[in-house]
Amino acid sequence: ETGVTQSPTHLIKTRGQQVTLRCSSQSGHNTVSWYQQALGQGPQFIFQYYREEENGRGNFPPRFSGLQFPNYSSELNVNALELDDSALYLCASSLGLAGGPKLTDTQYFGPGTRLTVL
Amino acid sequence: GEDVEQSLFLSVREGDSSVINCTYTDSSSTYLYWYKQEPGAGLQLLTYIFSNMDMKQDQRLTVLLNKKDKHLSLRIADTQTGDSAIYFCAEIPGYSSASKIIFGSGTRLSIRP
Numbered sequence: 001e002t003g004v005t006q007s008p009t010h011l012i013k014t015r016g017q018q019v020t021l022r023c024s025s026q027s028g029h030n031t032v033s034w035y036q037q038a039l040g041q042g043p044q045f046i047f048q049y050y051r052e053e054e055n056g057r058g059n060f061p062p063r064f065s066g067l068q069f070p071n072y073s074s075e076l077n078v079n080a081l082e083l084d085d086s087a088l089y090l091c092a093s094s095l096g097l098a099g100g101p102k103l104t105d106t107q108y109f110g111p112g113t114r115l116t117v118l
Numbered sequence: 119g120e121d122v123e124q125s126l127f128l129s130v131r132e133g134d135s136s137v138i139n140c141t142y143t144d145s146s147s148t149y150l151y152w153y154k155q156e157p158g159a160g161l162q163l164l165t166y167i168f169s170n171m172d173m174k175q176d177q178r179l180t181v182l183l184n185k186k187d188k189h190l191s192l193r194i195a196d197t198q199t200g201d202s203a204i205y206f207c208a209e210i211p212g213y214s215s216a217s218k219i220i221f222g223s224g225t226r227l228s229i230r231p
Binding site: 004035040041042044045056058090092106108110111112 | 122158159160162218220221222223
């Protein structure tokens with residue numbers, strides 16, 4: 001067990017709605033990354049936050065947005081949900097030392113939130 | 119492109135060795151990873167190898183890296199039923215500005231009695 005928790009575990013929404021997913025990082029970790037894992041695929045990087053600022057983004061539209069709080073917990077918000085947004089959403093935390101996250105920082109994954117869009 | 123390639127399925131007999139292969143994309147990737155995902159669970163980091171190594175052994179797991187061919191493999195010795203899972207090969211490209219892990223599509227390992 002990594003100490004990274006996510007809520008809720010499952011969620012069902014309809015097309016056009018908005019959703020907020022939550023992640024609590026492993027104690028002491030200041031960096032969080034979010035991934036989308038469609039059925040039968042590997043996870044795809046959405047974005048990363050370090051000390052409350054976005055620190056890199058993958059190929060996802062602006063309706064995917066995030067927040068990181070002073071306690072380093074994080075939210076992923078998705079607006080105007082589409083059917084293709086149905087997936088497992090994973091967050092991963094890591095410890096970025098002075099100077100910011102390094103490519104070599106090990107990321108620890110939570111169990112994910114399964115989002116179904118009808 | 120950013121495709122990490124793996125075969126989709128592997129079936130082995132219990133007690134045999136499993137070898138899962140992967141081809142990655144970026145020769146400047148510093149670390150290469152193997153993650154395990156069991157049904158309904160998140161990703162578990164199994165092992166990783168630094169790019170200046172050829173081999174890493176960790177109990178039943180052996181990772182082999184061929185940088186010239188950008189080929190990575192994971193060998194599981196004495197495969198057990200608890201090893202049934204999807205195994206993801208992953209890299210962080212050297213050009214990435216964030217710790218953006220690129221995953222393959224995963225290899226589903228099934229164990230025959």
